[in-house]
Amino acid sequence: MMASSYFDSSHLLWENPQPQFTNVEIFRRMVNRKRGLNLKDYHEFHRYSIENYSFWEDAWQHLRIIYSVPPQNVITEGSIANVPIWFPGARLNYAENLLWRNDDSIACTAGGEPGKVAECTFRELRLRVQKMASAMRANGLQIGDRVAAVVTNSIEAVVLALATASIGGIYSSTATDMGSQGILDRYRQIQPKFLFSETEVMYAGKTVDLRDKVAAVIKGLQQHGLKCTVLLPSAITAKEIEVGGDPNTTTLRQFLATGTGSELVFEQLPFNHPLYILYSSGTSGPPKCIVHSAGGVLMQTLKDQRMVFDMKDSDTLFQFTTTGWMMWNFMVSALASGCRMVLYDGSPFHPTLEAYLKFINDAGVTLWGTSPRFLAEVKGRKITPLEIGSFEGLRILAVTGAVVTPPIFEWTQEAFGGKFHFVSTSGGTDICCAFVGGVPSLPVYVGEIQHKALGMAVEVFDENGENIEHTGQAGELVCTRPHPSLPVMFWGDTPDGKKLRDTYFNFYPGVWRQGDFMVVNPKTKGIMILGRSDGVLNPNGVRFGSGEIYTVMERYNTIIEDCICVGQRRANIDEHERVLLFLKMRPGNNFTATLENEIRSNIRTALSARHVPTHIFEVEDIPVTINGKKIEIAVKQIVSGSNLKPSGTVANPESLNLYYKYKNIEEIAKSHRAEAKSKL
Numbered sequence: 001m002m003a004s005s006y007f008d009s010s011h012l013l014w015e016n017p018q019p020q021f022t023n024v025e026i027f028r029r030m031v032n033r034k035r036g037l038n039l040k041d042y043h044e045f046h047r048y049s050i051e052n053y054s055f056w057e058d059a060w061q062h063l064r065i066i067y068s069v070p071p072q073n074v075i076t077e078g079s080i081a082n083v084p085i086w087f088p089g090a091r092l093n094y095a096e097n098l099l100w101r102n103d104d105s106i107a108c109t110a111g112g113e114p115g116k117v118a119e120c121t122f123r124e125l126r127l128r129v130q131k132m133a134s135a136m137r138a139n140g141l142q143i144g145d146r147v148a149a150v151v152t153n154s155i156e157a158v159v160l161a162l163a164t165a166s167i168g169g170i171y172s173s174t175a176t177d178m179g180s181q182g183i184l185d186r187y188r189q190i191q192p193k194f195l196f197s198e199t200e201v202m203y204a205g206k207t208v209d210l211r212d213k214v215a216a217v218i219k220g221l222q223q224h225g226l227k228c229t230v231l232l233p234s235a236i237t238a239k240e241i242e243v244g245g246d247p248n249t250t251t252l253r254q255f256l257a258t259g260t261g262s263e264l265v266f267e268q269l270p271f272n273h274p275l276y277i278l279y280s281s282g283t284s285g286p287p288k289c290i291v292h293s294a295g296g297v298l299m300q301t302l303k304d305q306r307m308v309f310d311m312k313d314s315d316t317l318f319q320f321t322t323t324g325w326m327m328w329n330f331m332v333s334a335l336a337s338g339c340r341m342v343l344y345d346g347s348p349f350h351p352t353l354e355a356y357l358k359f360i361n362d363a364g365v366t367l368w369g370t371s372p373r374f375l376a377e378v379k380g381r382k383i384t385p386l387e388i389g390s391f392e393g394l395r396i397l398a399v400t401g402a403v404v405t406p407p408i409f410e411w412t413q414e415a416f417g418g419k420f421h422f423v424s425t426s427g428g429t430d431i432c433c434a435f436v437g438g439v440p441s442l443p444v445y446v447g448e449i450q451h452k453a454l455g456m457a458v459e460v461f462d463e464n465g466e467n468i469e470h471t472g473q474a475g476e477l478v479c480t481r482p483h484p485s486l487p488v489m490f491w492g493d494t495p496d497g498k499k500l501r502d503t504y505f506n507f508y509p510g511v512w513r514q515g516d517f518m519v520v521n522p523k524t525k526g527i528m529i530l531g532r533s534d535g536v537l538n539p540n541g542v543r544f545g546s547g548e549i550y551t552v553m554e555r556y557n558t559i560i561e562d563c564i565c566v567g568q569r570r571a572n573i574d575e576h577e578r579v580l581l582f583l584k585m586r587p588g589n590n591f592t593a594t595l596e597n598e599i600r601s602n603i604r605t606a607l608s609a610r611h612v613p614t615h616i617f618e619v620e621d622i623p624v625t626i627n628g629k630k631i632e633i634a635v636k637q638i639v640s641g642s643n644l645k646p647s648g649t650v651a652n653p654e655s656l657n658l659y660y661k662y663k664n665i666e667e668i669a670k671s672h673r674a675e676a677k678s679k680l
């Protein structure tokens with residue numbers, strides 16, 4: 001696709017009336033003073049940040065990292081593919097950086113489907129972490145031991161993560177809706193010493209009994225190093241619930257009673273010491289266990305929160321996430337800014353979407369993180385947020401996790417009152433931060449992520465490894481220089497880190513390939529992420545992202561609930577790839593030949609004749625991950641003739657079965673045409 005087609009007209013959405021007061025501008029001026037530089041704007045600041053490792057020293061100072069031993073240096077020699085050591089010699093603790101605030105302001109508000117359920121001050125949070133850490137130590141947790149959790153997004157989950165981090169353990173969590181197989185696929189690999197699990201939760205108004213699942217997980221981990229399981233009381237009634245079959249299982253109350261009341265000690269550890277294990281989506285293979293360092297997560301999440309979200313200690317952050325998505329780990333760092341967090345567990349649609357929006361408004365949220373899918377749903381249901389609340393305090397509305405289409409930019413800005421900064425970011429589990437995102441001091445243009453994040457040497461490569469960014473053509477998102485939150489390793493990898501290198505550095509030797517398809521506007525430097533690059537559509541040699549089709553489909557979102565667009569190319573059958581578009585209609589709406597023709601015509605006009613899908617079909621369901629991401633790769637493989645065993649990451653695994661019949665596309669298309677004719 002030619003450059004002009006992506007960015008025909010850059011349409012201004014929002015501009016900061018006082019950019020000079022943003023954290024990012026204050027940081028830029030500090031660097032200018034300290035280094036005797038004259039970096040005039042964000043563009044120059046970004047260039048400095050990727051050309052000089054001293055930027056990270058500046059960030060260390062500006063972010064006020066708490067440490068006991070200062071680093072000798074910023075980074076050891078080494079290429080990006082050899083996972084260099086950041087800040088050698090430094091000693092610090094992640095939890096200490098988050099728990100410095102010890103007063104009676106509210107640190108966490110936990111809400112759920114019944115509304116506000118619990119609150120906890122900074123002082124209380126620290127006390128709870130102290131008690132938990134004391135019990136963990138009493139039960140033998142040591143530096144480097146893994147603590148696994150199957151937990152809701154609750155204050156207890158924050159306590160568990162911080163208590164583990166205070167000791168130097170490695171924390172890993174999954175959401176309670178993950179199946180036992182999915183949990184075991186992850187936790188068997190990392191061999192946790194302790195398992196913490198919910199026993200009963202609420203979702204969509206229903207009580208979910210987790211006892212069988214917990215029993216299966218305990219059984220599956222017994223041969224894999226598990227020493228002790230701690231059962232959390234019911235998240236609904238707070239009653240203790242038993243799960244039989246294992247003598248090493250205890251209740252939270254009993255576990256905490258084993259603590260000695262010892263002081264909260266923050267083990268002083270190297271910057272690269274592991275903090276979290278996160279997982280690749282594992283939709284087409286076993287999930288990879290991505291180990292992130294305490295220092296890397298701390299610096300990168302703080303940098304993004306302060307520079308992108310412009311976070312201050314007076315802010316209230318609400319990030320909609322489960323404990324199984326990296327946005328949960330990202331969110332927790334907000335405590336380091338002295339910020340209040342609103343933790344929500346449950347369905348945003350129960351009892352009603354309106355009640356959920358009212359909860360956000362009433363909680364006084366100033367920084368709200370959600371998904372484009374959620375906003376599309378509010379729009380599709382024709383809900384008017386300003387009739388529910390004024391959203392007056394909202395300063396930032398940030399979205400991530402999927403392609404954000406221009407209509408969503410425009411609708412959101414207007415629907416929530418127009419004053420806030422709409423931030424679209426993209427990064428991933430692999431780095432636990434953003435590659436590209438918002439810049440509060442720069443204007444926002446419709447459909448564009450504003451810029452590359454500070455310190456992130458993001459470029460756009462073609463298939464031959466040439467940088468094609470200046471051409472305005474789409475290509476692979478790559479990162480050419482190290483940054484502090486590169487994974488320190490994959491758990492269980494060979495000692496030379498082969499699996500990690502093969503995953504990120506094989507395609508372009510020595511360069512990180514993220515697997516996203518992106519394009520940069522040469523005029524504004526704004527960015528569009530067009531979808532996953534392994535899902536790139538390539539009919540007749542024209543490469544484009546599914547996100548471009550989704551943008552056109554956005555205009556139908558009051559009648560079409562969701563859609564998925566994939567390429568099909570069957571081995572030994574098809575010479576070229578064809579594009580298939582699957583639609584899930586909203587209840588009460590029919591997929592007719594007229595609608596199909598209209599969609600084709602709109603795609604042709606908005607994009608080009610070559611973008612028009614070869615076939616459009618109605619399906620009953622669209623496969624998504626537990627984190628709500630469309631699973632294009634699995635559908636692409638299925639319609640191209642592969643058999644897939646759905647992993648525990650797929651929220652609706654049975655939906656994948658709906659796509660096998662499209663291997664026989666000729667027959668399906670014939671009957672589809674006959675059906676359409678009969679409806680005319």
Ligand SMILES: CC(=O)CC(=O)O
Pocket residue numbers: 400401402425426427428429433434
């Ligand atoms: C920051 C992100 O981009 C989150 C994600 O990968 O889902």
